[in-house]
Amino acid sequence: MKKEIIDHLGRTVVYNFPPKRIVTLCPGITETLFGIGLENEIVGRTRYCIYPEQAKNVPAVAGTKDLKLEKIHEVQPDLIIMEKEENTKEMVEILSEFYPVYVAEVQTIEEAYRMITDMGSLTDREQQSESLVTEIKQAFAELPTLPAARVAYVIWQKPYMVVGKDTYINSLLQKLGFITPFVESLDRYPAVTKEQFKEANLDLVLLSSEPYPFKEKQLVQFQEMLPDSAIQLIDGEMFWYGVRMLEGAKYFKNFSFDV
Secondary structure, eight states: OEEEEEOTTSOEEEEESSOSSEEEOOHHHHHHHHHTTOTTTEEEEETTOOOSGGGGGSOEEEOSSOBOHHHHHHHOOSEEEEETTTSOHHHHHHHHTTSOEEEEOOOSHHHHHHHHHHHHHHHTOHHHHHHHHHHHHHHHHTSOOOOOOBEEEEEETTTTEEOOSSOHHHHHHHHTTOBOGGGGSSSSSOBOOHHHHHHTTOSEEEEESSSSOOOHHHHHHHHHHOTTSEEEEEOGGGGOOSTHHHHHHHHHHHOOOOO
16 A cells, blocks of 8 residues: 655655565664564665675665666665665655655664654554664663763764764764763864864764774874873774664673773
8 A cells, every 4th residue: 555654854755555675775774674574675775784694685786875776776666765864865866756765864862763663664563663662772771871071983084073963973972971072063074183182172082993994003193192082992883873772782881981
């Protein structure tokens, strides 16, 4: 039957319910769809959607920022699921000419819960998605509240870029109890100079494993630049939203933040 639903951008999406041939173009959402039991309905993914392991058996039909339209046509989707930050507006516009496209948007922990719940409503997996949200909320409730340290989460090297306001990662850092001084920037992922790092009086700098793969070499460089700040490497995949939040909660509970 036909179903009409409003996506996170306020767009009306009309599609066949329940969908049987889903293309998913956001790694965190792809993993979540598998997590709520849609492994047989997913027919296309991005080349970055590599979790869970069985996702690699699904044809890669795009990147997160680029399309292979002929490959998407080949898998004949009845629904495409995208995410505002992961994918581009141009991709949404092009695909909407051919297929029903649902666009999610996740900038906070609460919006991550909403996304999971909405994926259930969208795909006839309400019970599974509601159970997942309940489990994640319980895991997050058990997280320790860390000291109110001033923290920067670094995602890029040249130029230096950090996580700023209106991002899921920042929401998560604040949930842990941290103060994130670079939220004062107008940009969600501001470029930061060495001088700005020094002026921020940071207690802790977290160097993420993605999108830039920070390693020990960069840790040493940051320690030389900021001798009074603690510098740590951290697994960026633990900051994904969706079903990964369960694994993330365990990781944060056991990670020795140097504060």
